[in-house]
Amino acid sequence: MKYPIGIQSFNLIREGGYAYVDKTDLVYRLVTEGRIYFLSRPRRFGKSLLLSTLKYYFLGRKDLFKGLAIDELETEWLEYPVFHFSFASSNYTQPGTLDTVINKQLSDYEKVYGRDPELHDYALRLKDLVRAAHEKTGRRAVVLIDEYDKPMLDVLELDYHVTDSTGNRVSLEDYNRNVLKGFYGVFKDADEDLQFVFLTGVTKFSQVSVFSGFNQPDDISLQRRYEALCGITKEELLTVFDSSIKELSEDLGISTEETVARLTKKYDGYHFGAKMIDIFNPFSILNCLNTFEFRDFWFSSGTPGYLMRLLARNDEHINELVGRYYDATQFVDYKANSEQPLPMIYQSGYLTIKDFDMKWNTYLLDFPNEEVRTGFITMIASGYFKQEVTSKSWIIDVSHALRKGDTEKVENYMTSLLSSVSYRMQRKENPMECERYFQYTFYLIIQMIGFYNATVEKETSEGRIDCVIECPEYVYVIEFKLDGSAEEALQQIETKGYAQPYAADPRQVIAIGINFSSEKGTIDGFELRKVEQ
Numbered sequence: 001m002k003y004p005i006g007i008q009s010f011n012l013i014r015e016g017g018y019a020y021v022d023k024t025d026l027v028y029r030l031v032t033e034g035r036i037y038f039l040s041r042p043r044r045f046g047k048s049l050l051l052s053t054l055k056y057y058f059l060g061r062k063d064l065f066k067g068l069a070i071d072e073l074e075t076e077w078l079e080y081p082v083f084h085f086s087f088a089s090s091n092y093t094q095p096g097t098l099d100t101v102i103n104k105q106l107s108d109y110e111k112v113y114g115r116d117p118e119l120h121d122y123a124l125r126l127k128d129l130v131r132a133a134h135e136k137t138g139r140r141a142v143v144l145i146d147e148y149d150k151p152m153l154d155v156l157e158l159d160y161h162v163t164d165s166t167g168n169r170v171s172l173e174d175y176n177r178n179v180l181k182g183f184y185g186v187f188k189d190a191d192e193d194l195q196f197v198f199l200t201g202v203t204k205f206s207q208v209s210v211f212s213g214f215n216q217p218d219d220i221s222l223q224r225r226y227e228a229l230c231g232i233t234k235e236e237l238l239t240v241f242d243s244s245i246k247e248l249s250e251d252l253g254i255s256t257e258e259t260v261a262r263l264t265k266k267y268d269g270y271h272f273g274a275k276m277i278d279i280f281n282p283f284s285i286l287n288c289l290n291t292f293e294f295r296d297f298w299f300s301s302g303t304p305g306y307l308m309r310l311l312a313r314n315d316e317h318i319n320e321l322v323g324r325y326y327d328a329t330q331f332v333d334y335k336a337n338s339e340q341p342l343p344m345i346y347q348s349g350y351l352t353i354k355d356f357d358m359k360w361n362t363y364l365l366d367f368p369n370e371e372v373r374t375g376f377i378t379m380i381a382s383g384y385f386k387q388e389v390t391s392k393s394w395i396i397d398v399s400h401a402l403r404k405g406d407t408e409k410v411e412n413y414m415t416s417l418l419s420s421v422s423y424r425m426q427r428k429e430n431p432m433e434c435e436r437y438f439q440y441t442f443y444l445i446i447q448m449i450g451f452y453n454a455t456v457e458k459e460t461s462e463g464r465i466d467c468v469i470e471c472p473e474y475v476y477v478i479e480f481k482l483d484g485s486a487e488e489a490l491q492q493i494e495t496k497g498y499a500q501p502y503a504a505d506p507r508q509v510i511a512i513g514i515n516f517s518s519e520k521g522t523i524d525g526f527e528l529r530k531v532e533q
Contacts, residue, residue, distance in 0.1 A: 008048040024070035038217040042349025044283040046230040047200040081133035088147040092154040095162040123186040140195035149201035156306040231279035269368035271353040299375030319443040325362040377447040486525030489513030
């Protein structure tokens with residue numbers, strides 16, 4: 001099977017015989033039921049391919065859609081003038097880049113439909129273009145805009161400045177936003193000349209009025225009908241890639257069922273609406289099936305700089321954001337400031353919907369899958385612990401020690417890792433703040449060693465276990481204390497019967513009590529006891 005890795009053009013995929021997941025039934029619904037849309041999805045999730053599909057549909061290329069769902073739905077196949085703008089490929093941290101990109105794309109279309117030399121404003125030029133196209137072809141124009149928000153995201157929270165047309169010194173973020181606001185505002189005045197408008201991006205900047213200049217688009221980002229518009233569903237994976245999964249399972253030497261389970265754990269878990277349709281990351285799935293390797297393809301392809309800047313300036317820790325229910329307005333509508341990172345984390349794909357409470361109309365947010373959880377936690381931990389050795393190396397070392405039951409090495413690795421946290425603890429005079437950093441520290445550690453089945457605050461009939469780590473031959477029941485004693489932690493495990501659920505387990509159960517000293521900034525007590533079964 002040929003995998004369209006790096007190919008975002010619908011015509012190249014169809015003409016080249018590449019694998020294609022048919023979404024054209026949803027495309028037909030879009031074009032027949034509405035006119036102006038906005039869709040938010042994470043990077044590398046198929047937004048560009050969707051726009052390319054729409055482009056060739058409106059160009060009337062019936063030949064490219066032969067055998068697809070829309071082939072039986074569409075009967076006219078009319079050709080419309082299509083204006084396809086993309087902001088995806090450029091870096092907008094340099095002043096003048098946005099102007100160059102817009103001017104170049106407008107100029108290319110003006111070669112076809114003509115240009116009024118007296119018009120210099122981008123919005124007026126675009127308005128004149130769609131009017132001329134309407135007059136020339138007799139059909140209204142289609143405008144498709146890919147990654148509409150990238151010129152703003154590239155400079156978000158950066159202290160870059162530029163001189164605007166009035167001679168005033170403004171931030172590059174404000175400059176780019178104002179240019180785009182004017183450019184997109186043409187859609188309101190040009191309404192009579194427009195057949196269809198579709199914008200895609202990572203975020204929805206509704207709070208900063210980018211869309212205020214034209215009729216509000218139909219935001220389908222969380223609409224039930226379009227949850228599966230981008231990405232790969234479980235059904236699509238098992239049908240379109242059936243032979244590929246069998247090849248992968250044969251290469252791994254495991255059953256197809258186990259292979260699907262591994263793919264699900266690693267790359268599934270995205271949800272984009274209340275129907276909770278499971279969506280696999282298309283970029284990672286294609287690369288995995290192509291290479292026969294379970295790597296962090298999507299995460300390794302690049303972490304957005306804007307997200308790292310927001311996280312660095314925000315006072316909320318990731319453990320305080322995940323695993324909680326939110327009203328949709330708290331994470332869908334985005335307000336660009338460092339005090340509210342949640343919408344950006346969600347819309348960028350690092351958190352996703354994991355449950356929907358219909359009674360309260362709230363959504364549970366958490367990591368979508370193993371790829372994102374391990375990558376995101378490792379990235380955060382690398383900056384938090386300030387280690388010379390990479391966090392991934394630490395994870396490998398401590399995971400091997402846990403697998404072998406070498407608790408002495410586990411203690412040494414944890415002590416070494418925690419030695420760099422002391423300054424964070426010592427500067428917190430407020431005991432509650434010190435406790436907060438302590439909880440965050442051990443949350444990161446537990447999530448980092450989640451290579452095995454690690455459970456945080458596991459519920460029992462007697463209370464909550466701080467952490468349980470299940471390895472092939474060992475089960476570790478761990479209790480943490482801050483400025484207490486390791487013996488006290490061990491006593492709590494015994495008194496509360498935290499190891500009781502594993503009484504019949506054939507694996508060796510080891511109870512571990514760990515005390516952390518806020519004064520020393522590292523482990524100040526590590527005691528273990530093998531539990532008799």
